[in-house]
Amino acid sequence: MKLYSLALSPFAARARAAIYAKDLAIDILAPPEDWRTSPAFRALNPMVRVPVLVLDDGRSIPESGVIVEYLEDAFPATPLRPADPVDLARVRLLTAVADHYVMRETFPLFGLFDTKTPDEDAIQAQLAKLDTGLGQLDTLLGQDTARGPFAFGGRVSMADAWLTPVRYTLEGLIRFSGRTHLLDRHPAVAGYARSLRESPALARVWDEMEEGLRAYMAQRAGS
Numbered sequence: 313m314k315l316y317s318l319a320l321s322p323f324a325a326r327a328r329a330a331i332y333a334k335d336l337a338i339d340i341l342a343p344p345e346d347w348r349t350s351p352a353f354r355a356l357n358p359m360v361r362v363p364v365l366v367l368d369d370g371r372s373i374p375e376s377g378v379i380v381e382y383l384e385d386a387f388p389a390t391p392l393r394p395a396d397p398v399d400l401a402r403v404r405l406l407t408a409v410a411d412h413y414v415m416r417e418t419f420p421l422f423g424l425f426d427t428k429t430p431d432e433d434a435i436q437a438q439l440a441k442l443d444t445g446l447g448q449l450d451t452l453l454g455q456d457t458a459r460g461p462f463a464f465g466g467r468v469s470m471a472d473a474w475l476t477p478v479r480y481t482l483e484g485l486i487r488f489s490g491r492t493h494l495l496d497r498h499p500a501v502a503g504y505a506r507s508l509r510e511s512p513a514l515a516r517v518w519d520e521m522e523e524g525l526r527a528y529m530a531q532r533a534g535s
């Protein structure tokens with residue numbers, strides 16, 4: 313089995329987090345050079361996006377959320393979904409909030425900062441939206457009285473597969489924008505960057521994203 317992945321992709325990082333946490337023997341590969349135009353890649357994923365999981369019989373599973381759920385169903389030995397339905401709903405809530413109200417609000421900011429003439433009003437408006445989402449995520453993390461170093465309860469779950477790339481993306485945004493106080497009002501989100509390192513699987517995902525950013529910046533500087 314193989315996963316087409318890009319180091320810096322937060323979506324691919326979710327799938328890699330699940331693969332590493334479950335210790336699965338799945339090859340992690342960069343997509344072919346011509347993946348955006350190749351009919352063969354389009355046949356694997358009609359949405360023409362990364363990640364894609366390719367099974368040994370050639371069938372493919374695109375979309376990070378679908379891939380993680382498939383891995384859970386196919387390889388239940390190290391579960392990333394809690395057995396209790398309410399706990400599972402809570403884990404899924406964290407993934408939804410991290411995705412819809414935090415990660416989605418970070419993406420426009422990279423574009424807004426990446427210009428010679430930044431529009432400070434637009435930046436402030438977008439930062440306010442992000443701050444709202446961060447506050448919501450921080451509240452949810454703080455409500456979990458059984459929470460240890462990870463996103464939910466005492467062990468690594470699907471919520472960590474979402475939160476690790478989200479937290480790394482926030483780190484990238486802080487560095488890129490110089491807004492070093494971005495997380496000051498959100499201590500649970502801020503502290504997660506340290507505590508996730510208690511899981512070698514999550515630390516590996518973070519380090520791979522870091523390496524991916526370094527490679528991207530070097531390529532940008534050279535072009």
Ligand SMILES: N[C@@H](CCC(=O)N[C@@H](CS)C(=O)NCC(=O)O)C(=O)O
Nearest residue numbers: 321322323360361362363375376377
């Ligand atoms: N909903 C998809 C999103 C995947 C996605 O947008 N991946 C980006 C890479 S970060 C991509 O392939 N974008 C298309 C492109 O770069 O041409 C998922 O969760 O897997």
